[in-house]
Amino acid sequence: xxxxxxxxxxxxxxxxxxxxxxxxxxxxxxxxxxxxxxxxxxxxxxxxxxxxxxxxxxxxxxxxxxxxxxxxxxxxxxxxxxxxxxxxxxxxxxxxxxxxxxxxxxxxxxxxxxxxxxxxxxxxxxxxxxxxxxxxxxxxxxxxxxxxxxxxxxxxxxxxxxxxxxxxxxxxxxxxxxxxxxxxxxxxxxxxxxxxxxxxxxxxxxxxxxxxxxxxxxxxxxxxxxxxxxxxxxxxxxxxxxxxxxxxxxxxxxxxxxxxxxxxxxxxxxxxxxxxxxxxxxxxxxxxxxxxxxxxxxxxxxxxxxxxxxxxxxxxxxxxxxxxxxxxxxxxxxxxxxxxxxxxxxxxxxxxxxxxxxxxxxxxxxxxxxxxxxxxxxxxxxxxxxxxxxxxxxxxxxxxxxxxxxxxxxxxxxxxxxxxxxxxxxxxxxxxxxxxxxxxxxxxxxxxxxxxxxxxxxxxxxxxxxxxxxxxxxxxxxxxxxxxxxxxxx
Amino acid sequence: xxxxxxxxxxxxxxxxxxxxxxxxxxxxxxxxxxxxxxxxxxxxxxxxxxxxxxxxxxxxxxxxxxxxxxxxxxxxxxxxxxxxxxxxxxxxxxxxxxxxxxxxxxxxxxxxxxxxxxxxxxxxxxxxxxxxxxxxxxxxxxxxxxxxxxxxxxxxxxxxxxxxxxxxxxxxxxxxxxxxxxxxxxxxxxxxxxxxxxxxxxxxxxxxxxxxxxxxxxxxxxxxxxxxxxxxxxxxxxxxxxxxxxxxxxxxxxxxxxxxxxxxxxxxxxxxxxxxxxxxxxxxxxxxxxxxxxxxxxxxxxxxxxxxxxxxxxx
Numbered sequence: 001x002x003x004x005x006x007x008x009x010x011x012x013x014x015x016x017x018x019x020x021x022x023x024x025x026x027x028x029x030x031x032x033x034x035x036x037x038x039x040x041x042x043x044x045x046x047x048x049x050x051x052x053x054x055x056x057x058x059x060x061x062x063x064x065x066x067x068x069x070x071x072x073x074x075x076x077x078x079x080x081x082x083x084x085x086x087x088x089x090x091x092x093x094x095x096x097x098x099x100x101x102x103x104x105x106x107x108x109x110x111x112x113x114x115x116x117x118x119x120x121x122x123x124x125x126x127x128x129x130x131x132x133x134x135x136x137x138x139x140x141x142x143x144x145x146x147x148x149x150x151x152x153x154x155x156x157x158x159x160x161x162x163x164x165x166x167x168x169x170x171x172x173x174x175x176x177x178x179x180x181x182x183x184x185x186x187x188x189x190x191x192x193x194x195x196x197x198x199x200x201x202x203x204x205x206x207x208x209x210x211x212x213x214x215x216x217x218x219x220x221x222x223x224x225x226x227x228x229x230x231x232x233x234x235x236x237x238x239x240x241x242x243x244x245x246x247x248x249x250x251x252x253x254x255x256x257x258x259x260x261x262x263x264x265x266x267x268x269x270x271x272x273x274x275x276x277x278x279x280x281x282x283x284x285x286x287x288x289x290x291x292x293x294x295x296x297x298x299x300x301x302x303x304x305x306x307x308x309x310x311x312x313x314x315x316x317x318x319x320x321x322x323x324x325x326x327x328x329x330x331x332x333x334x335x336x337x338x339x340x341x342x343x344x345x346x347x348x349x350x351x352x353x354x355x356x357x358x359x360x361x362x363x364x365x366x367x368x369x370x371x372x373x374x375x376x377x378x379x380x381x382x383x384x385x386x387x388x389x390x391x392x393x394x395x396x397x398x399x400x401x402x403x404x405x406x407x408x409x410x411x412x413x414x415x416x417x418x419x420x421x422x423x424x425x426x427x428x429x430x431x432x433x434x435x436x437x438x439x440x441x442x443x444x445x446x447x448x449x450x451x452x453x454x455x456x457x458x459x460x461x462x463x464x465x466x467x468x469x470x471x472x473x474x475x476x477x478x479x480x481x482x483x484x485x486x487x488x489x490x
Numbered sequence: 491x492x493x494x495x496x497x498x499x500x501x502x503x504x505x506x507x508x509x510x511x512x513x514x515x516x517x518x519x520x521x522x523x524x525x526x527x528x529x530x531x532x533x534x535x536x537x538x539x540x541x542x543x544x545x546x547x548x549x550x551x552x553x554x555x556x557x558x559x560x561x562x563x564x565x566x567x568x569x570x571x572x573x574x575x576x577x578x579x580x581x582x583x584x585x586x587x588x589x590x591x592x593x594x595x596x597x598x599x600x601x602x603x604x605x606x607x608x609x610x611x612x613x614x615x616x617x618x619x620x621x622x623x624x625x626x627x628x629x630x631x632x633x634x635x636x637x638x639x640x641x642x643x644x645x646x647x648x649x650x651x652x653x654x655x656x657x658x659x660x661x662x663x664x665x666x667x668x669x670x671x672x673x674x675x676x677x678x679x680x681x682x683x684x685x686x687x688x689x690x691x692x693x694x695x696x697x698x699x700x701x702x703x704x705x706x707x708x709x710x711x712x713x714x715x716x717x718x719x720x721x722x723x724x725x726x727x728x729x730x731x732x733x734x735x736x737x738x739x740x741x742x743x744x745x746x747x748x749x750x751x752x753x754x755x756x757x758x759x760x761x762x763x764x765x766x767x768x769x770x771x772x773x774x775x776x777x778x779x780x781x782x783x784x785x786x787x788x789x790x791x792x793x794x795x796x797x798x799x800x801x802x803x804x805x
Contacts, residue, residue: 039545042728045536109751110606110724114638139779142642149638149660167650168779203754230606234542234728236756243755257605260691262730285605285636 027059027074034078034303041302043265044238047272055081082299085268090277091292093124094251096223099193100132102184104222106213106248108240109201112256113228114143116282117198118150119290124194125156132192134183135160136216137200138171147198154287157192159183169208176200176212180220197222204243217248224251226279229270231255237266238273245274256282259289263302336433338397342389345382387415388425400426524567526559534570541759542728547766551577575793581766582789587746587773589718591626596675596683598708598715601748602701602738603722605689608750608776610640612722613686614647616748616774618781621653626681631671632657633664633704634688644686651781654678664688664700665707672711685716692737705742720773722748725758735764749787750776 031052038048059077095101103120105113117133124131133151135158137143144160151158161182164175180197187195199216202209217225227244229237244250253274255267258281271278278293389397391414396403403411403426412419519534531552538548551574558564558573591597599616603609613630620626630648632655634640641657648655656671668685675683687704690697708715721744723731738744749758752775761772772787 036545039539040729042542042730045539108726108754109611110608112606115605118638140643141646142639145642146637146639153638205755230724230726232604232724232727232730232734234726234731234756234760235540236542236726236754237728239755240726257691259693260604260730261693261733262728265728 024056024060027056030074031056037303038265038268041263041265042232042234042237042269043302044235044269044273047238047269050272051081051085078303079299082268082302083295086271086278086295086298088277089293089295090252091279093224093279095193100184100187100195101193101224102180102195102197102220102222103224103226104180104197104199104216104220104248105226105228105254106199106244107201107228108203108230109140111201111228111230112282113137113201114146114150114198115285115287116228116254116256116280116290117147117196118154118287119282120280121151121156121196122154122287123290125154129194130192131156131194131196132183132187132190133158134180134195134197136176136179136183136197138165138175138179139168139200143198143200150287157190159186159195171212173212174215177215177219180216180222184220204240204247210243210247214247226250226252226254227270227274227276228254228256229266231258231264231266231281232260232262233266235269238269241270242273245276250274250276252277252279254278254280254282255293259283264298265302267298268302338389338392338400338429341429341432342386345385384415384417384421385425388412388417388422391415400429520567520571522566522568526555526565526567526570530567531556538574538759541757543759544729544763547581547762578762578793579789581762582772585771587771587787589620589624589773591624591681592714592717596629596672596680596712596715597717598672598675598712599682599684599718599720600687600705600708600716600742601685601720601722602687602742602744603689604691604724604734605637607689607722607724607727609689609722610634610643610647610686611779612748612750612774612776612784613644613684614651614781615776615784616684617647617653618651619784620682620684621651627679628653629671629675629678629680629683630655631668631683631685633667633671634686635660635662635664635667636688640686640688647781654680665704668704668707669711672708672715676712683712683715692734698737698741701738701741716742718746719744720746720748721770722750723758723761723764725749725752725776726754726756727760729760729763731760732763732767735768735770739768739770744770746771746773748774748776753777753783 034055035048035052038051039045043051055077058081059074062073062077093101093103105117105120107113114137121131121133133147133156135144135147137147144162144165148158148160159179159182161179164171164179166172166175176199183197184195186192197216197220199213200209202213204210216222225248227241227250229241233240241250241253253267253270253276255264255270255278258264267278281291281293283289283291388411391411396407396411403422408419408422412422415422519530519537524530534555535548535552538551539545554577555564555570555573559570564570564573589597589599601609601613601616617628617630620628630644630653632641632644634644635658638660641660645655645657654674656667656674658667658670664687671683671685674680685704685708687701688697690701692698705716705719719742721735721738723734727734735744735747747761747764747770749761749772752758758775764770765772772789775785775787775792777783777785
């Protein structure tokens, strides 16, 4: 499901980039896929609708219609907007002077409050603070014992009052407030600078328990209130977050269980509806697995896009745009030479190991898996092609059609490969040359699409020498005509 | 059974509460006489997507209604209701959702799920139900030896409900606890043994293998066990629950789902996809904090309660 979705999304953008002209209708069409992607990622419907409208407006404003590379621009707008929505990033905890700073944790049952309390205590301790944990969850069986154990594990004192514990619905009103206050007093006495209140899990529609939280808020006056939310939450995330925020005025969000394969749309929903920053992410069972939130990468995760943005920007960085345009012109005229072919391969090598490059393309992870020992294979093949090229004389490079049997045999000997491989190499060059003419007008994403299509088709033969994979690279990228020229320019 | 009709009111109450609070009551959609038009279809979409049924399924439903509407076969919203109801019901084919007990020797229920799904609380409900409604001799096994105080939590429940418990120290081998529990259950003529396991994310392969090991140990000690491998799902979870069900099925061949926390503002609609795609029956629903807040899953009632006030058709 995940992969097809990824494919679909990037497919729309690719098809957009393949077209000469883009209309408002095309943009709306592409956003429909984005919308589905976001909904599949459990982003709240209302948030999704607002988001897509916003992006459409923005896309029209940025004149995607007149852009030469509309697909790319759309990806960029969607991505930027998502990152925007997740910001502004503020992962600081605000401490008061004099202490102790009181932090209250709240959330639904099973969201991971108690564990997160332990993690937060450990993080603060690591920063040279002296935190204290307070067991304000008086109703879940053994919640107090759990916090005590965590306190021991991280070496942080735990304030608890076992006499206040009761069954669900039988905890006397005021008990939570009393424990909180006593904990704060204890912290003052013992010189602790942070008190973390672990409150009981509750439904946001549970009037009684929400009243308890309000009481703690009003009477123990925590300085920071964090909502702990399960990253796997569905459409309900927005509802819970909104209600907690209405009643308590949250200061931040902590999303847990992000080490799962959830796309994590809950993060975006909760952020949007509360307007409160995401502070931390829980990314593992161990107590040191609490990370400060960074929106980079989160946008791709929610969209299920792979790292296509990273790939595009990396490619942009490493390819000279003007040179590229010149090469494009050249290609359209059909004067793509063997020299261009090879220099292009060098360009691609610059992007890093092939397995990494391929991995950045959505939907390609499966293919990388198929490679098995892929990395070496691809590089090895590129190496052999370089050897073949190096074994040719200048005349032969300039006029590949002149390669007859004896010449091929000589080249094969020189390169240490089979004669057939030389033939394969020439065939690939031939194919890429004709492809280059066709590709001429495409944007980067269009080329990626072509590249991917070719990869998919060509993989079976990949293990064999001279298999059809190399052509993918040529079609995928245009390199500056030659590197000397590039140097001169600089 | 009296228990069921009583608890049905509970489910309806819980869902009604949700509907009231959320103002997502679908009844406003299906008011008799309300005309179907594009605005209506949009409202339909948004209300059903909020139930976590999944965007694809909602679009399917919407498409079905639109087609009928375009063909002129239906005009009113209440006619659409029938289509939706039938379609939703079709995702839950008739199947056996009852618990079955082996004639002799303990029946074993192995309970698993991700962290915080509500395993321990759900076990307390099952234990209560089996002891009080089925008159069974129940034992629970504390194989969650990982999470801090998990054993204590289960011990408290066992005491409150009045069932036996087998436990080791925290940090000990969960499979070893299961081994001992199986032996104890046989020796003490226990009818049903419920094995609690540590919460684990379905993406952590080593923990999933640990779960398989627990299952294998149980299977070795008691022939044919575990008869039930139950996955506890949090009703608030979104589409990721499908991935959870897939992975847990791979590890221990899940054959029943306990849908926990249905008393909140979430509707647990993802089980529609799970039943439809994976063919795993939904067996129970958790509707509150106390052990009594449990109901066997009945799709007709689930959907009816989801829809609003109409009484379920006679059974």
